[in-house]
Amino acid sequence: MVGLFKHPKRKIKKLIKQGNYEEAIQLGKSLESEYSDDSDFMFIVGSVYFLVDEPKKALPYFEKAFQLNQNDIEMLRLKTNVHLALEQKDEAIHCCERILNIDPKNHEAHDLIDQLERL
Template structure:
């Protein structure tokens, strides 16, 4: 059956919620954005975009160790994402694990050999 009007109402609600969270981040309301994001993850735990957002908020708050599980989970769920790998690598670097950091940046270069940020992190 073809849907003429609308579509998946849950998908629309998810998009709306993510936009609201991004607005909070843009206004630097990190604590409110973090609370909204983690609440959202309670109902939709496998959304890689929101996992990335939560990891990014922790990253921006210099809570690198807290950010890593969210980046790792986002990468496990199903897609290879250079942005996630870049921030994950920077968290590892900040925590003093240069091998893991370099591995993240090398993974980026495997699919995007011209990625400037990964190349810069690797001093290439």
């Protein structure tokens, strides 16, 4: 049991891979205060909430991950998807713009901005 908490991110990822999302969420919530300054941990927990179709609960985790690491394109991509799921068009566009600041040739972000601006 000790090894399980030595690498909590690894354990959460394993639970996700096994489809044990509720257990992954519970473990993430129980360790959140200890890992609140770990952008990767916040990203993983936010991802679990997104996987179980709870974008409102995912957003604070992605917001925290963004505060800790503003250059993580994968996190910004998922944060964009959360904003889209919550029908927050302007926030989704802003995330795409952040992606383009990091990677100006990111076609996915360019295409999504084009689509959203037509709405």
